[in-house]
Amino acid sequence: MTSLQIVGRRSSHFTRIARLFAEELGVSYEIAPIYDMTAQDAAIYANNPALKLPILRVGDDVVFGTENICRALADRAQKSTAVVWPEQLRSNVSRNAQELVWHCMNSQVQIVFGTVVCKLPGDNLYFDKARLGFAGALAWLDAHVSEALHALPAARQLSLFEASLFCMIEHLHFRKTLPVEQYSNLEAFRQSYATRLSAQRTAYEFDVPPGG
Structure with a gap:
């Protein structure tokens, strides 16, 4: 288990952008799948009140939205990437x-x-x-x-x-x-x-x- 999770779907283009950034930046992560997009419980979306994916979860901290996640991943990257x-x-x-x-x-x-x-x-x-x-x-x-x-x-x-x-x-x-x-x-x-x-x-x- 890693401490960094991308909560989303492997079939989602918004989730894939975040995953692609993690791969490019060398940031280890795991996928926490959201299986049912008709679900209306915010807890399923890592407590994102908008009921949207993806979400970056690091311990008790969460980051909502693809672009925000990509920026957070860049902040965590160990290598310098332009x-x-x-x-x-x-x-x-x-x-x-x-x-x-x-x-x-x-x-x-x-x-x-x-x-x-x-x-x-x-x-x-x-x-x-x-x-x-x-x-x-x-x-x-x-x-x-x-x-x-x-x-x-x-x-x-x-x-x-x-x-x-x-x-x-x-x-x-x-x-x-x-x-x-x-x-x-x-x-x-x-x-x-x-x-x-x-x-x-x-x-x-x-x-x-x-x-x-």
Whole structure:
């Protein structure tokens, strides 16, 4: 047992970003799975009152949210790693790209949770608009990803933008919410980033409850 836990799901792109950072930064951790996302008890979410994942738990201390967890992991890292955070993005295209990555990730949660988990009608305007905005954001990212990547500082080993972009695109292969193969620039980035050891160690899978 390690003292550091990432409470979340191996099938979650938000959780995967945190896991990828831990792998890149050389921080030992264990996964504490949340098996049922319909659960409404905050204790299941490491007492996150928002009932959201992931959560970083170190003893009695908890950190809520993917970006906060990544920063906390960087603080705990024993090795020095050049990390680029969102506030270091200096071009509008990079800032917009990060915003649209978060939008895509939230949209996919909205669609999957609504139509797959809650089994709500997928043709509702709520989901139609989510899919339309999701597709529009993907098209924009595909058209601008090269410029956004080029604008990142050259002397970097890790960036939240690249990690989140990779996890988002990979999740579209894992949870086929929208077709992604048509976005050739995003696919090229995904395939390149997938060669990193951290990506290979954090592949998506569904957590199976004990005895399940």
